[in-house]
Structure formats: C-alpha cells, structure tokens
Amino acid sequence: MIIDAHQHFWMYEAEKHAWIDDEMSSIRRNFLPSDLKPLYEKNGVTGCIAVQADQTLKENDFLLEQARKHDFIKGIIGWIDLRSNELENDLDNYAQYPIIKGYRHVVQAESDPLFLLRNEFLRGISELQKRDLVYEILVFPHQLPSVLEFVKHFPDITFVLDHMAKPYIKEGFFEAWALLMREIGRIENVNCKVSGLITEADYQTWTEQEILPYLGLVLEAFGPKRILYGSDWPVCLIAGEYKEVLALAKNFADKLSANEQRDFFYHNAQRVYNLIN
Incomplete structure (x- = not known):
C-alpha cells in the first residue's frame, strides 16, 4: 500500500496561482481528483494527503469539498493565518472536520529570514501544539538556520519538513544543506517528506544519480521511521x-x-497524520 503524502488540487486562476511562472506554464490549468485518481489506480497508490496551494481559508473549504467527493483523499493540510487574532475561532471552526490534519504557511515566499521566530507566529504554532495538529514546514535551504531554532521551541508538536527543504540540486549545492538537515534530523518530532525533488533539479536533464546523494542524506538524518513518500x-x-x-x-x-x-x-504517513484507514 502507498500513501502519497504530498499533492495538490486547484482551479487555476492567474492571480491566485501567480507562483506558477513561465517555466511552469504547462501546469497553468485545473487539476482535480478526477485527474489524479487514474494515476493512482495505475500505480497502486492507496490514498493521499491534499496540501494547500493557496493561502486563504477558502482553500480549506475547497479541499474539504474534494475530500467529501473522493474517499482516496485521506487527509488535508490546510492554511490558516497563524498570526491572526481570530486564530482560535478559525481553528474551532475547522475542528469539526477531523480530515484536516494540520496546516502550513508558505514560508519560502517570506522575505523576513526570521519569519518563523517572530512572536506572533510562535504563538500560532503553540495553539496548533495544544490541539495536536501537524505543522508542515515549507522553506528553502537558506532558511534552515531559522528552522533549526524554530523546531526546538515545540517538542510536543508533529512537524513535517516539506520537500526535504528544497535542496539546490540543479546548482549542485550540498554540504551546507546537509549539515543543517543532519542537525534538524536530531529533533525527534520532525519528519521529512521525500518529495518535490525532480523540480529542484534541471527540469529537462535531471538524473536519478544526481538526486540519490540527497535522498541518502535524508535517510541518514531522519531514519526510516521519519521519512514519507x-x-x-x-x-x-x-x-x-x-x-x-x-x-x-x-x-x-x-x-x-x-x-x-x-x-x-x-505506515509513517498513517502515524504522522493519524489516518484511520
């Protein structure tokens, strides 16, 4: 059995999905469960975790609608404004939907290198920790020093590091990323998704051989119990x-x-996201 722990759905809108640049123009269209299900059936994938691609509360509602219609969606990682004065009310509202397993923020797009360590953001993560919700960390390698400090604040929450922190495979940069990933891997409540790697290499010329050292490092740093496909x-x-x-x-x-x-x-996805089936 296979759980795909990271994929997205969207109804494409140019303004909302402005992060899809010209190099990525081939995905400037709608992607819905009806597009994904045949791929899963062909490749023996049991189910998935649907992850937010837009930073609005409407994104949660959109993903909930997809999950109601398609039972292969086993969990949702949504978005919520963790710095908002309305955070507790928003979390209370979504608490009625146990398929929402946690939340993430697109920290990779934040210019502030200390974004994760700002008091208002830390307060938001504390609220997730109280509620036993997952927080997914989406960053670039240059943001890993903040990640290391950040995760040490919260020993009782389940963290998931998305896309192995998006290593600079295309440029061949390895050592600094590896050093910080080893340190973060020592924090036992941090898990790591083995995902998003071929798009961090050259889109046209990537090879398995250039990616394998990064995969090997993550296995070394996190071990087989804390990595997810x-x-x-x-x-x-x-x-x-x-x-x-x-x-x-x-x-x-x-x-x-x-x-x-x-x-x-x-099994790692089943544990991290508390999946029933």
Whole structure:
C-alpha cells in the first residue's frame, strides 16, 4: 500500500496561482481528483494527503469539498493565518472536520529570514501544539538556520519538513544543506517528506544519480521511521511523469528492508497524520 503524502488540487486562476511562472506554464490549468485518481489506480497508490496551494481559508473549504467527493483523499493540510487574532475561532471552526490534519504557511515566499521566530507566529504554532495538529514546514535551504531554532521551541508538536527543504540540486549545492538537515534530523518530532525533488533539479536533464546523494542524506538524518513518500503532483509534471517520481522513490527504497519500505510508503504517513484507514 502507498500513501502519497504530498499533492495538490486547484482551479487555476492567474492571480491566485501567480507562483506558477513561465517555466511552469504547462501546469497553468485545473487539476482535480478526477485527474489524479487514474494515476493512482495505475500505480497502486492507496490514498493521499491534499496540501494547500493557496493561502486563504477558502482553500480549506475547497479541499474539504474534494475530500467529501473522493474517499482516496485521506487527509488535508490546510492554511490558516497563524498570526491572526481570530486564530482560535478559525481553528474551532475547522475542528469539526477531523480530515484536516494540520496546516502550513508558505514560508519560502517570506522575505523576513526570521519569519518563523517572530512572536506572533510562535504563538500560532503553540495553539496548533495544544490541539495536536501537524505543522508542515515549507522553506528553502537558506532558511534552515531559522528552522533549526524554530523546531526546538515545540517538542510536543508533529512537524513535517516539506520537500526535504528544497535542496539546490540543479546548482549542485550540498554540504551546507546537509549539515543543517543532519542537525534538524536530531529533533525527534520532525519528519521529512521525500518529495518535490525532480523540480529542484534541471527540469529537462535531471538524473536519478544526481538526486540519490540527497535522498541518502535524508535517510541518514531522519531514519526510516521519519521519512514519507510524496509526489508533489501536479507540480512534478513540469519535470516528469507520476510514474517517474514513484520509480525514483522505489529505487531509493530498495536499500531499505521490507518493513522499512512499508513504513516509508504507508505506515509513517498513517502515524504522522493519524489516518484511520
């Protein structure tokens, strides 16, 4: 069984999805569960975690609507303004939907290098911790020093680091990213998604061989119990097909035992997101 721990749905709007630049123009269209389900059936994927792609409360409602219609959506990572005075009320409202497993903020787009460490943001994470909700960390490698300080504040929340912090594979930068990932991996409540990698390499010329050292480092840093498979569909389509993303993950997992492979592809996601089935 396979849980895809990271994918997105959207009804494309140029202003809302302005992050889809000209190099990514092939995904400037709608992507809905009806597009994804056949890929899952073809590739033996059991279900998924749908992750926010827009920073509005309406995004949560949109994802909830998709989940009501499609039972292969096993969980949702939504968005909520963690700095808002209305945070508790908003969280109370969404608490009626247990399929919402947690939230994330697009920190990679924030210019403030200390964004994660600002008091109002820390207060918001404290509220998630009280409610046993997951927080997903979306950053670039240059933001990892703040991540290291940030996660130490919250030993009792489940963190998930998205896309292995988006290493600069295309540029070949490794050592500084690896050093910080090892340190973050020592924090036992931080998990890491093995996802979004082919789009951090050259879209046209990426190879498995150039990506494997980054995968090996994450396995070393987090261990087989705290890594999760994710496709980053449909963003991955700008650099390859779904089957290529899954093949990359399976080739990486070949070095794991049978039990560790089941953890990577299924049980770790089941634990992190408290999935019932």
